[in-house]
Amino acid sequence: MSRRNKITIVGAGNVGATAAHWAAQKHLGDIVLVDIVQGVPQGKALDLAEAAPVMGFDLKIVGTNGYDETADSDVVVITAGVPRKKDPVTGKFTSRDELVEINRKIVGGVTREIASRSPNAVLICVSNPLDAMCHVMYAESGFPKERVIGMAGVLDTARYKYFISEALNVSVDDIHGMVLGGHGDTMVPLPSHTSVAGIPLTELLPQDKIDAIIQRTRGGGGEIVGLLGYSGYYAPAAASVAMVEAIVRDRKRVLPCAALLSGEYGYKDLFIGVPCVLGKGGVEKVIEMKLGDKEKGMLEISANAVRELVALLPYGKGQAT
Template sequence: MDKKVTVVGAGNVGATAAQRLAEKELCDVVLIDIVEGVPQGKALDLTEAAPIEKHDAHLTGTNGYEASEHSDIVIITAGIPRKPGMSRDDLISTNAKIMKDVTQHIAKLSPDAVLIIVSNPLDAMCHVAYEASGFPKNRVIGMAGVLDSARFRAFIAMELDVSVENTHAFVLGGHGDTMVPLPRYSTVAGIPITELMPKDRIDALVERTANGGAEIVSLLKTGSAYYAPASAAVEMAESILKDKKKILPCAAYLEGEYGFNDLFIGVPVKLGTKGAEDIIEIKLTDDEKAALEKSASAVRELKEVLKKLA
């Protein structure tokens, strides 16, 4: 295939992203992980499924970076999950080191790639990748809003008993409990959900969306979500690879948009071959602005932690 996407991190999110990319025949896939045998085994397993799934994407598993050279997109899922007793600062410290190392390797071999960051804490890791890569802002994007919006859409469809294909939703802000779902811009077949259900039900869905990841963690007990996060990253990759110009909520570097500077925050972004080709500014109510400011403050706090670690 004429396109190549590298996925760094062969855990559940990374391996599922590799599967989605290959089965959609979007590109050849390189799967990288530091654990010997894991990326090789998962790539081989996916290759053996290809005759059944009817795709001709080539999958390569490796512990090094050489095979990733000249990638069009690199999806970075590498990092450790937060463990019991681990502080947020500990998590940021460990994952920032991993992100910096990964990004520097990638930038040398694929200087024209678009980076899609999935590792947590998402907004902070975007800043690390941006600085470590030296890439222009349009080629470093965080995956959060697509996932959060998909969760909101799923809950709307369940609540109203309609097709998920009819549902559209927007979630702005940082990835986490400060995210800002926007019911006014969330619709079913073009009809705002504010006209289809009472405020108390909308509020309940908004709260469930904000806690979407935690809800899955509480059910799985020993892991976190990976099907939906992988699908979200691949939707972003597809829009870039095919130059579809989809407008999707992504963590993008802001320089004055929405009144914020030098911050990665979830906003509507047009995704095409060049990455984040345009940031769409929508009008917000005072309450929505206040919620977005609260979300931005949480991202600023993470940035301050990064500065102390540097």
């Protein structure tokens, strides 16, 4: 009798709980939802499990405050960490340096717990600052680079494609494109590699409209925060689950993910968003695209922003440089 895939999601907040929802709906495997808050993962797991008779999925869904239930997971999605907060007295937000240090401790601790119980798992990082946290997970897990991946490009690309479909009033299914680089204001949408049912985007939209879409994509997360007062979660969770599905079903999908590069695109020992073939082994291949001078320049700016964050981490060369 074959065993079902096992998926652990650490962090039962909006992104984690919604990821569990999407994963169950896609019948991807048994799900373990982990959170430090007593009752929250248990309650959300039970609520989701009770939807099974209605939605027709036969899966085991459990919530826990510990890690023993996560043993032998195939894929682990880590969403744990704290967002930037505004000090009610000074009005200042948590500094970048403070956020990196706070989340380094949280993500590092989670990673050690997971790695000791699921030594063959593929780890997907959703925690922010994402590119820096990928380095934390890589260093703390001791896993090969193929099994530590960051979720950013799938989300950024989804936003990019949606904005294009909205501008052209066409189906999102016919939009083909990709966003590379770090997750944030320096991400690199690639209009020269974007098409609509094979028709180059540059033939369908004027440059000023394309530039506006690129800027909206870069500020996509901030736009939602401005409306909701907190970060979005439907799209980030869906993007995470797309990666989980590619791995557990060995689909060999080409998705933009934060991967540790070893010379590709001219970068080494740095997690950067690039096109990856995702399958059972995690990142099975990094695909190198031909970039124009302008795109190379944007990628370098993005890489430098990642380097600045990684420089705040206490890891030696060979782990996170």
